[in-house]
Amino acid sequence: MVEAIRRRAAVFLWGVRAYGFIAGMWVRSTLAYRTSFLIMATGNLLTTFLDFVGIMIMFSHVEMLGGFTLAEVAFLYGTSSTAFGLADLFLGTFDRIGTRIRDGTLDTLLVRPVPVLAQVAADRFALRRLGRVAQGGAVLVWSLLQLDIEWTAGRVLLTAAMLVSGGVIFGCVFVLGGAFQFWAQDASEVQNAFTYGGTTLLQYPPTLFAKDLVRGVVFVVPLAFVNWLPALHVLGREDPLGLPGWVDLASPAVALVCCALAGLAWRRGLRAYRSTGS
Amino acid sequence: MRLLLLYSTVLRGGFRRYATYRVATAAGVFTNTVFGFILAYTFQALWSERPQLGGYDEAQALTFVWIGQAMLATVALMGGGFEEEFQQRIRTGDVAVDLYRPIDLQLWWLASDLGRACFHLLGRGVAPMAVGAFAFDLALPSEPSVWAAFGVSVLLAVLVSFAVRYLFALCAFWLLDSNGVSTLSTLLGVFFSGMLLPLTVFPGSFGEAVQQLPWAAMLQVPADVLLGAREGGDVAAGWGFQLGWAAVLFAAGRAVQALAVRRVVVQGG
Numbered sequence: 043m044v045e046a047i048r049r050r051a052a053v054f055l056w057g058v059r060a061y062g063f064i065a066g067m068w069v070r071s072t073l074a075y076r077t078s079f080l081i082m083a084t085g086n087l088l089t090t091f092l093d094f095v096g097i098m099i100m101f102s103h104v105e106m107l108g109g110f111t112l113a114e115v116a117f118l119y120g121t122s123s124t125a126f127g128l129a130d131l132f133l134g135t136f137d138r139i140g141t142r143i144r145d146g147t148l149d150t151l152l153v154r155p156v157p158v159l160a161q162v163a164a165d166r167f168a169l170r171r172l173g174r175v176a177q178g179g180a181v182l183v184w185s186l187l188q189l190d191i192e193w194t195a196g197r198v199l200l201t202a203a204m205l206v207s208g209g210v211i212f213g214c215v216f217v218l219g220g221a222f223q224f225w226a227q228d229a230s231e232v233q234n235a236f237t238y239g240g241t242t243l244l245q246y247p248p249t250l251f252a253k254d255l256v257r258g259v260v261f262v263v264p265l266a267f268v269n270w271l272p273a274l275h276v277l278g279r280e281d282p283l284g285l286p287g288w289v290d291l292a293s294p295a296v297a298l299v300c301c302a303l304a305g306l307a308w309r310r311g312l313r314a315y316r317s318t319g320s
Numbered sequence: 321m322r323l324l325l326l327y328s329t330v331l332r333g334g335f336r337r338y339a340t341y342r343v344a345t346a347a348g349v350f351t352n353t354v355f356g357f358i359l360a361y362t363f364q365a366l367w368s369e370r371p372q373l374g375g376y377d378e379a380q381a382l383t384f385v386w387i388g389q390a391m392l393a394t395v396a397l398m399g400g401g402f403e404e405e406f407q408q409r410i411r412t413g414d415v416a417v418d419l420y421r422p423i424d425l426q427l428w429w430l431a432s433d434l435g436r437a438c439f440h441l442l443g444r445g446v447a448p449m450a451v452g453a454f455a456f457d458l459a460l461p462s463e464p465s466v467w468a469a470f471g472v473s474v475l476l477a478v479l480v481s482f483a484v485r486y487l488f489a490l491c492a493f494w495l496l497d498s499n500g501v502s503t504l505s506t507l508l509g510v511f512f513s514g515m516l517l518p519l520t521v522f523p524g525s526f527g528e529a530v531q532q533l534p535w536a537a538m539l540q541v542p543a544d545v546l547l548g549a550r551e552g553g554d555v556a557a558g559w560g561f562q563l564g565w566a567a568v569l570f571a572a573g574r575a576v577q578a579l580a581v582r583r584v585v586v587q588g589g
């Protein structure tokens with residue numbers, strides 16, 4: 043038993059190290075075209091702000107949206123965007139796996155002595171995706187300056203835990219989407235509904251949406267745990283479903299369960315892989 | 321004449337190529353529908369506070385959302401058109417072979433992209449719009465003439481969109497790693513086309529300025545035609561605006577391509 047756990051841990055650590063090697067290689071290759079990288083990183087950082095400008099324009103016409111002020115929506119936006127940005131940075135190229143499965147290039151990854159998950163995740167690692175994390179973080183900091191929150195140790199901890207577990211939950215969605223590709227092959231866009239769609243949804247207050255939709259993202263696809271439930275707790279607001287209070291603190295546990303599910307799905311998917319014949 | 325036949329074959333090929341991936345189409349429809357719902361709910365909240373915002377009533381605003389989702393793939397606002405393959409061919413150097421062919425590079429890709437757009441309009445436009453009309457009260461016109469005018473406007477929107485994407489794709493000649501440019505192009509497109517929020521809602525002179533940019537020709541103008549926000553002479557003016565940008569950007573694309581072909585060493589070994 044102990045031996046088995048130790049072996050698992052060793053494989054996991056090796057996977058993380060290998061991820062570092064491959065990601066580092068891609069970073070070096072990007073930096074070979076330094077000017078191009080700098081232009082793109084700045085360009086992406088500036089243009090991701092356009093997304094938030096859209097929300098600011100909405101608030102130039104109204105004081106409140108669904109009973110939430112601009113600063114509160116900015117808090118939702120910042121937490122959702124940062125969490126998504128983290129997942130996107132580390133696993134954002136996961137949707138390319140559909141192409142690899144279709145053309146059979148996944149074979150190459152299978153013969154290398156590195157966990158396939160780490161290889162797929164690090165494939166074409168793009169440092170410029172830091173732009174989205176930076177943008178989300180900037181909006182979050184701005185909202186914290188605007189909001190009048192009484193900062194207790196619990197709330198600080200909850201906010202930090204929210205960003206990490208939110209990132210993990212989004213990461214699991216990427217992995218689940220990738221695992222789904224083993225059967226669907228060219229349906230990588232379904233994943234966008236949950237990743238990009240998810241982050242867009244979570245930027246707005248849950249009060250805007252139909253209750254059934256909110257129930258769906260609490261109980262079916264647990265995206266509400268990325269930021270909605272804990273953020274409402276930090277902001278001192280009731281959630282529209284009237285769930286018990288401990289649910290607001292459950293994000294890390296939900297993230298762990300998601301990891302287990304995503305891991306299982308990934309293994310089953312990988313076992314179902316058949317290379318192409320032609 | 322033979323050229324026309326050739327390009328129409330390429331166009332049909334583009335159509336059939338995208339029609340082949342049925343699961344991908346279904347996946348896209350699903351994603352468009354999910355986004356449609358998210359945006360529709362936020363627009364509902366916004367318009368219930370401020371009816372007549374941007375000159376639309378609530379039904380028109382909701383229709384705007386679903387027109388946007390229906391046209392998203394057609395005008396390839398979030399990528400997914402010919403440009404990925406074109407950039408790949410530039411990066412690997414295969415473009416040298418394309419340049420040898422006795423056809424016009426830009427028109428070749430245009431034909432293939434028009435084929436793709438035709439398929440996406442049918443395959444990915446109709447279903448989200450139908451779901452939207454089922455779930456919300458939409459302000460869709462009943463006169464066939466409005467739909468016909470909308471059709472013309474969509475075609476022109478695809479031309480402008482193609483010309484913009486062609487220009488961005490040509491950056492690959494200089495940058496090689498063109499993924500960043502694609503992201504940039506997507507973000508600009510989503511914001512300035514009105515996909516995020518109708519351009520008429522944008523405040524003041526900024527709002528007027530964004531309506532003069534080429535991205536406005538991709539969604540704002542066709543949507544206004546269908547919503548009846550443009551009528552009579554305004555429809556023709558909208559077409560003119562789209563056609564003008566298409567012409568300018570096509571010419572720019574040719575100029576940049578000439579520059580790229582002359583100056584840049586093709587990759588490959």
